[in-house]
Every structure is written in structure tokens, then in C-alpha cells.
Amino acid sequence: MLNIAKTLSYLAIFLSLFLTFITPVFSQTDDRDAKIRQLENLIEQYNQEITKKQTEAQNLANQISIFELQVKQAQAEIDATNLSIKQLISAINQKEKNISQKEKEIGDQNVLLARYLKQVQRSDQGSLLEFLLKNRRFSDFFNDLNSISNIQNQIYATLLRIKDLKEKLVKEKDDLEDDKAEQEQLKRIQNKQKTALESAKKSKQKLLDETKGQEKLYQQLITKTQADIQTIKNQPYNLAMGFKMTFEEALTHALKASQYTGIRPAFLMAIVKIESDWGGNVGKGTWRTDMHPRDFNAFAQITSALGLNPDSTPVSKKPSYGWGGAMGPAQFIPTTWLLYEAAVANLTGSRPPSPWNIEDAFTASGLMLAESGADKQTYAAESKAAKIYIAGGRWNRSLTARIYANNVMAEAARIQKNIDILNQSK
DSSP states (O other): OHHHHHHHHHHHHHHHHHHHHHHHHHHHHHHHHHHHHHHHHHHHHHHHHHHHHHTSOOOHHHHHHHHHHHHHHHHHHHHHHHHHHHHHHHHHHHHHHHHHHHHHHHHHHHHHHHHHHHHHHHHHHSOHHHHHHHOSSHHHHHHHHHHHHHHHHHHHHHHHHHHHHHHHHHHHHHHHHHHHHHHHHHHHHHHHHHHHHHHHHHHHHHHHHHHTTOHHHHHHHHTTHHHHHHHHHHOEEEOGGGOEEEHHHHHHHHHHHHHHHOOOHHHHHHHHHHHHTTTTTOOSBOHHHHBOGGGHHHHHHHHHHHTOOTTTSOBOOOOSSSOBOOBTTTTBOHHHHHHHHHHHHHHHOOSSOOTTSHHHHHHHHHHHHHHTTGGGOOHHHHHHHHHHHHHGGGTTTOHHHHHHHHHHHHHHHHHHHHHHHHHHTO
16 A cells, blocks of 8 residues: 555656646747737737828827837737747747657657568468478467468558658658748748838837927928829839839739739739839849749740740749749749739730739739639738738748738738828829
């Protein structure tokens, strides 16, 4: 009885130590995820407040409040991205451990399989007569037969186990590749968020400097709206292949693509703006260096049809981890572009359509977004479509997708404001 009590005591100590080590890991992950969700809710709250204030009376206090909300929103986005990166690093570390464990299990199972095969090989070396003579009794003979049958069953079970482990290993490695690529995307997004934060701070300070905190001076700035309209209309954007256009011209193409696809122009423009800065940054990579080999044939097919030299046609550079190879203002991967090529040709009349042509690019992007439900033109539908645009099938579990969608919707709100100003001037 004393020994049993001692054993239970040791077991209790072991379990308490075990739980002490594992609980912080899970609680830390859950806590981090909860904080990310809180920040995302806060970001959405700031976005709604900004949108509401932009529809209110134009006065200095209101505009200062908008800038302050934009600063808070940008800081919350940076904080959420920091937590997301930390969470992703933890996930990557865990997946690397899982991969090592599965590789070890496969090795162990291969050793076991070799042992079973040797046993079968030894039993196969003798003739049936020798096998019968070796066993003086029939019971021994049948026992040996059962033993061989059991070994064969174990071989089959081991093969199934190895097959299962290898399939899981492939999936684990694919997930690891996706996580590492997503980590790179998060770092790039974070740099843009820091730029947005500084921009909001400078805009607030500039307004304070120009108005000296006086409502009268602010109202004088408001009277210059007509000049601002001309500024918006003539705002230049450098597009692919050295082509330049103004905001108004870009809007014209977006409106046309909207007629084809049912996508809200401001949302479509926001996607292209974030993807390539209106085609001003379609990449400085080359296909042989930066593109995934699986897209080589598709890229060669596209450039050949357009009469372009693939070696001098720009694509996005690959990051330190993952692949580049995206094309044109809407940053389509070659194999994905081919899925929409015929539909784009039917709508725009371009034969063949080009991912570097702004109208074709807008139209292809619109078709892809419409497939994801963005043609409903609601905030939720557009946000989901933006997530799918960047993350594909991983949209609902991708940290990058959530941040990307927030950025797209914020950019769409800014563009919509400019569109509204242009419409009011007509």
C-alpha cells in the first residue's frame, strides 16, 4: 500500500512538472491570438470612425481628429503585424520540430521493415520439404506458417505506416514553405505600415502648421477644393513599360473594368495600387531567376503571343524566401493569368490580352475578385475577396491575408474620397 502511495505521489509530481512546461506554450499562443483579434477589432473600429468623420462637416477639429485616428490605426496595424510575425515564428519552429520527428519515425519504420523482410527471406530460402522435415510435429509446422503470415501482415502494416508518414511529411513541408513565404510578406507589409504611420503624423503636423490651429485659416484651405480637384485629376502614375497616366485616366479604366465585372472602381483601384503602386513597381526580376519553374512554360507562352522577349520582360523579384514572377500592374502569376486570358480577350477585345496592359490587367483582376464575391460590393465581401486575392485557399487562416485586406479597404476608402470629390465637381 505504501509503494502504491509513493508511486501515485511521483506520478503527481511528474504530471505537475509536465503541465508546467506545456501550459505556457499553449497559453502564450492563445494570448497572442486573442491580442491580434483585439487589435484587428480596434483597427476596424478606427476605420469606421474615420469613414464616419469624413462624411461630417469639414472643420479643423474634425480633420485633426481624422489624422489622430489614422495615426492610432497605423500603430495598431504595426502592433498586430508584430504579434503576427511572432506567432508565425512559433508556428514555423513547431513545424520544423514536427518534420524532424516524422523523418525520424520514417527512418525507424524503414529499419523495422528491413528486419521483417530479412525474416521472410530466411523462411523463403528452404524448400517446402525442408520446412516440413524441420518441424517434427504438425503443430510446429502450422505455428511457423502462422509466424510467417504474421510477419507478412506486419510488413503490410509497416508499409502503410510509412506511406501515411510520408504523406503527412509532404503536407508539413508544404505548410512550412507557405509559413516562411508569409513571414516575408508580413515583413514587407510592416514596412508599408511604418510609412503610413509617418505619413499620418506628418499630415497632422502640416495641417497644424498651415492653420496655426485657427478655424478661419482652415476654411480658407477648404476654398481651394477646386484646385485640389485639378490636382487629383492630373496626379500622375507611372505604369508598366514606361507608360504614364493620371488618376482620372486610371479611374476611366477602372470604371470600364467595373462595367465588365461588377467590381467597385475604388476597390479595384486599391488592389492594383497596393499590388504594384499603379504599375510603377511591376518588379525588376527575371523569369529564370525569380519565377517558380512550374510557371516557365506559361510565361514563355504569354510573352511569345505578345511578341515580347521573356529575358527582358520584368517580373516581380523573389523575396529572401519563396518565389516572385508576378506580372504587370495586377501582379498575376503566369499560370493564373492563362485561366482568365480568354475571358479578358472577350471583354476588352485585346487579342491576345496583356498582363502589362492597364485595361487588361484591371479586367483580369476584376474577374478574379468577382469570382470571390467582391461584386456584391459590401465591406465584408470585398474584404474576403482581397484575402483570397493574396492568399488563395489559405485566405481564412493566413495572417498576411487579414492585414492585406485591411490595407486594401483603407486604400479603397481614400480613393473613394477622391472619386467623390471628382463627382461633386461635375
